[in-house]
Amino acid sequence: MERVVHRTCTLCEACCGIEVHVAGDRIVRIQGDERDPLSKGYLCPKAWALKDLHEDPDRLRYPIRRTSTGWERVSWRAAFSLAVNGILRTQRHHGRDAVAIYRGEPVTHNLGAVLFGDALLGAVGTRNHFSANTLDQMPKQLASHWMYGSGFFMSVPDIDRTAHLLIIGANPVVSNGSLMTAPGMPDRLRAIRGRGGRVVVIDPRHSETARLADEHHFIRPGSDALLVAGLINTIVAEGRVRLRHLGGVVDGLETIHEVVATFTAATVADHVGIGAETIRSIARAFSDAPSAVCYGRMGTSTVRFGTLTNWLIEVLNLLTGNLDRAGGAMFPNPPVDVVALQPSTQRGRWRSRTRGTPEFIGELPAATLAEEIGTPGPGQVRALVTLAGNPVLSSPAGHELDRALRTLECMVAIDFYLNETTRHADVILPPVGPLEREHFDVVFQLFAVRNAPRWCPAVFPSPPEGRCDGEILLELASRLHWSRGGLGRVRAVGFRAPLWIGTERALRLVVDLALRAGPHGNGMRPWRAGVTLKRLQEAVSGIDLGPMQPGLPARLPAKSKRIAIAPDEVVADMARLRESMRAPAAGLLLIGRRELRTVNSWSHNWPSLVTGKNRCELHIHPVDAEARGLEDGAVATVASRVGTVAVPVRITCTMMPGAVSLPHGYGHGREGARLNVAADHAGASVNDLTDPAELDVPSGNAVLSGIPVRVEHALFDDKGALAR
Numbered sequence: 001m002e003r004v005v006h007r008t009c010t011l012c013e014a015c016c017g018i019e020v021h022v023a024g025d026r027i028v029r030i031q032g033d034e035r036d037p038l039s040k041g042y043l044c045p046k047a048w049a050l051k052d053l054h055e056d057p058d059r060l061r062y063p064i065r066r067t068s069t070g071w072e073r074v075s076w077r078a079a080f081s082l083a084v085n086g087i088l089r090t091q092r093h094h095g096r097d098a099v100a101i102y103r104g105e106p107v108t109h110n111l112g113a114v115l116f117g118d119a120l121l122g123a124v125g126t127r128n129h130f131s132a133n134t135l136d137q138m139p140k141q142l143a144s145h146w147m148y149g150s151g152f153f154m155s156v157p158d159i160d161r162t163a164h165l166l167i168i169g170a171n172p173v174v175s176n177g178s179l180m181t182a183p184g185m186p187d188r189l190r191a192i193r194g195r196g197g198r199v200v201v202i203d204p205r206h207s208e209t210a211r212l213a214d215e216h217h218f219i220r221p222g223s224d225a226l227l228v229a230g231l232i233n234t235i236v237a238e239g240r241v242r243l244r245h246l247g248g249v250v251d252g253l254e255t256i257h258e259v260v261a262t263f264t265a266a267t268v269a270d271h272v273g274i275g276a277e278t279i280r281s282i283a284r285a286f287s288d289a290p291s292a293v294c295y296g297r298m299g300t301s302t303v304r305f306g307t308l309t310n311w312l313i314e315v316l317n318l319l320t321g322n323l324d325r326a327g328g329a330m331f332p333n334p335p336v337d338v339v340a341l342q343p344s345t346q347r348g349r350w351r352s353r354t355r356g357t358p359e360f361i362g363e364l365p366a367a368t369l370a371e372e373i374g375t376p377g378p379g380q381v382r383a384l385v386t387l388a389g390n391p392v393l394s395s396p397a398g399h400e401l402d403r404a405l406r407t408l409e410c411m412v413a414i415d416f417y418l419n420e421t422t423r424h425a426d427v428i429l430p431p432v433g434p435l436e437r438e439h440f441d442v443v444f445q446l447f448a449v450r451n452a453p454r455w456c457p458a459v460f461p462s463p464p465e466g467r468c469d470g471e472i473l474l475e476l477a478s479r480l481h482w483s484r485g486g487l488g489r490v491r492a493v494g495f496r497a498p499l500w501i502g503t504e505r506a507l508r509l510v511v512d513l514a515l516r517a518g519p520h521g522n523g524m525r526p527w528r529a530g531v532t533l534k535r536l537q538e539a540v541s542g543i544d545l546g547p548m549q550p551g552l553p554a555r556l557p558a559k560s561k562r563i564a565i566a567p568d569e570v571v572a573d574m575a576r577l578r579e580s581m582r583a584p585a586a587g588l589l590l591i592g593r594r595e596l597r598t599v600n601s602w603s604h605n606w607p608s609l610v611t612g613k614n615r616c617e618l619h620i621h622p623v624d625a626e627a628r629g630l631e632d633g634a635v636a637t638v639a640s641r642v643g644t645v646a647v648p649v650r651i652t653c654t655m656m657p658g659a660v661s662l663p664h665g666y667g668h669g670r671e672g673a674r675l676n677v678a679a680d681h682a683g684a685s686v687n688d689l690t691d692p693a694e695l696d697v698p699s700g701n702a703v704l705s706g707i708p709v710r711v712e713h714a715l716f717d718d719k720g721a722l723a724r
């Protein structure tokens with residue numbers, strides 16, 4: 001007998017509705033849920049790989065610990081003791097901050113990890129807190145923090161109603177959208193054009209998204225802040241500023257005029273590699289459109305001027321009257337309103353030891369984790385807890401972090417793979433897989449272009465030995481607090497309470513309360529209509545609460561209910577941008593690339609996704625290849641300040657001359673990992689080239705794009721080892 005479980009795919013931000021068809025304990029089919037209000041049946045090839053993940057013999061199903069002769073299975077009780085004792089021992093000798101925590105991206109797709117991650121952080125009590133946020137979108141969060149009063153209040157393109165979409169440094173056709181939950185991107189882009197609108201893409205690569213656009217312009221990697229400043233300059237100079245309903249609540253407009261005055265289209269043109277008249281025409285088309293939205297992602301964020309670029313994009317949307325308007329950049333109003341629960345965000349309460357970078361939302365730059373471990377002195381990191389992260393492959397100079405992890409006194413990993421990072425752990429606590437737990441998305445509803453919450457039942461019951469992330473986090477938090485005695489004992493009991501009633505049940509209770517108390521809830525009055533857990537569970541494909549609605553200034557998190565369009569800190573950072581114009585980087589600049597059949601670093605072990613050609617290849621323009629005597633398919637060495645990798649070359653006109661591209665998430669050939677399929681598709685890690693020395697200064701975000709590199713024909717010695 002076949003049964004069908006409706007839920008969402010948790011592999012990327014699109015959150016597609018899926019129907020998982022199960023016979024006995026086997027998945028027989030995964031198909032798109034046509035009744036899902038957001039995805040309407042859309043799926044990408046990765047959905048089927050949920051089966052690979054579920055069945056993967058390499059996926060850890062019980063805790064293991066390192067011994068002198070290899071990994072050994074241990075009981076959960078022993079694993080928790082090892083983890084807690086290791087953390088406490090390090091802290092007794094070296095202080096609280098000697099234990100660092102790193103949280104990875106999949107946390108956001110995991111209700112228990114989202115809700116109880118902070119419980120572990122609080123119990124460890126460290127200021128050395130890192131996450132994939134500073135390898136990703138921290139610049140946008142910081143711009144939002146300064147402009148609107150909260151780093152969680154982020155604008156989202158109203159893609160389904162816009163008449164003009166300007167995409168800078170994003171490839172949503174492949175990534176399926178980021179900070180914009182909108183599955184089925186090709187159809188959504190086609191729909192814009194179908195209703196007479198325009199799609200314009202700015203990217204050093206003629207990307208899969210660019211192929212579906214009306215217009216594409218190559219841009220020199222890392223120079224987008226200059227381009228957007230040039231666009232704003234044109235808008236201001238040509239008297240196109242229209243603040244509409246926000247006119248009365250914007251502070252600092254005169255400063256904007258001053259700040260962009262020198263960034264005329266003509267002055268920035270050579271630096272960005274786009275002609276002055278083209279820049280002006282991009283600005284005019286944007287301003288003339290009935291509605292328009294500028295959307296920037298990784299290519300605007302993981303660069304030297306990430307915060308500036310993300311701020312300027314908000315400013316462009318605001319000045320053209322497109323903020324908080326249908327078809328512009330809007331703010332979702334999800335049923336569990338995380339912003340309302342955590343209205344203000346903070347920055348600068350402490351600074352990082354090695355660089356003096358201010359914390360933001362309690363986090364320090366992930367790019368500096370290796371040096372925090374390697375630099376002796378008070379506060380040196382000597383132990384690490386990772387939760388759903390693989391920083392050896394995902395952070396800059398990952399090979400240096402790889403070496404640093406070997407020197408730790410203790411490492412605890414909460415992860416179900418023994419991979420490039422977790423192989424350094426002393427003990428690994430593996431949670432159940434995504435299909436073995438219930439789920440409710442609280443993160444991506446903050447970015448959904450249409451408000452459509454859904455409850456996800458588990459497809460399979462948790463195995464008897466299995467524990468979900470929430471349970472593991474609560475157990476660790478509770479044990480740590482208990483060992484500290486005093487008030488810690490009270491906290492320990494608090495964190496143990498959900499374990500007593502059952503973590504899944506506790507999570508359900510929390511979700512129900514949050515839904516009832518939220519903007520679409522019934523305010524705890526059962527007789528009133530409104531979203532409750534029960535109603536959500538009954539509507540198996542989710543509840544459609546409609547498109548985004550305008551709501552400013554009332555919904556602004558800032559107490560003043562005003563928008564700071566020119567925060568002092570970003571305005572001050574413009575000096576750095578001006579300075580960069582004096583000495584533009586020469587030579588080839590390396591950028592990243594995502595592929596439809598990958599999920600960051602952890603999908604290469606899934607057989608259905610690694611079939612076909614090698615995808616870990618360097619894309620290079622024919623002119624640049626010829627200058628280096630490189631033929632298609634030849635192996636080249638790519639060298640940066642921090643490292644060298646050897647990869648096959650693909651010569652393609654999709655690259656801008658002067659820019660080369662490598663995907664991230666590869667580099668699996670390291671000894672000690674247990675990823676049998678990935679080992680056959682090892683590739684090289686682009687993060688053995690990216691350089692942690694430079695950060696986006698205000699946010700501390702990593703610079704993963706625009707890395708100066710040398711590319712040469714690889715030479716091998718007689719033994720086949722790389723000689724150059």
Ligand SMILES: Nc1nc2c(c(=O)[nH]1)N[C@H]1C(S)=C(S)[C@@H](COP(=O)(O)OP(=O)(O)OC[C@H]3O[C@@H](n4cnc5c(=O)[nH]c(N)nc54)[C@H](O)[C@@H]3O)O[C@H]1N2
Nearest residue numbers: 104105106135136388389390391394414417592600601664
């Ligand atoms: N050069 C370069 N580097 C990049 C990027 C880039 O574009 N270029 N992108 C950056 C971005 S945007 C991101 S978000 C980061 C991602 O960086 P990370 O989050 O550090 O790395 P992931 O590859 O997502 O690794 C996820 C880990 O979580 C584990 N995992 C998966 N699901 C679960 C779960 O439910 N529970 C637990 N406990 N573990 C789980 C997997 O086994 C894997 O080990 O990489 C960044 N690094």
Ligand SMILES: Nc1nc2c(c(=O)[nH]1)N[C@H]1C(S)=C(S)[C@@H](COP(=O)(O)OP(=O)(O)OC[C@H]3O[C@@H](n4cnc5c(=O)[nH]c(N)nc54)[C@H](O)[C@@H]3O)O[C@H]1N2
Nearest residue numbers: 169171175178221222297298299594595596598599600705
């Ligand atoms: N298939 C797949 N989907 C994913 C992921 C995955 O690994 N695989 N990862 C998920 C994650 S964690 C994230 S954060 C999102 C990211 O989502 P996106 O940001 O949409 O994805 P990227 O492919 O990183 O797109 C960045 C684009 O910026 C361009 N670019 C690079 N440097 C510059 C620059 O200096 N200026 C400009 N203008 N453009 C530049 C690149 O060529 C690329 O086309 O994707 C998510 N979805």
Ligand code: SF4
Nearest residue numbers: 009012015016044047
């Ligand atoms: S786009 Fe693909 S990976 Fe992303 S949620 Fe949808 S099916 Fe899953």
Ligand SMILES: [Mo]
Nearest residue numbers: 105132135136
């Ligand atoms: Mo990300």
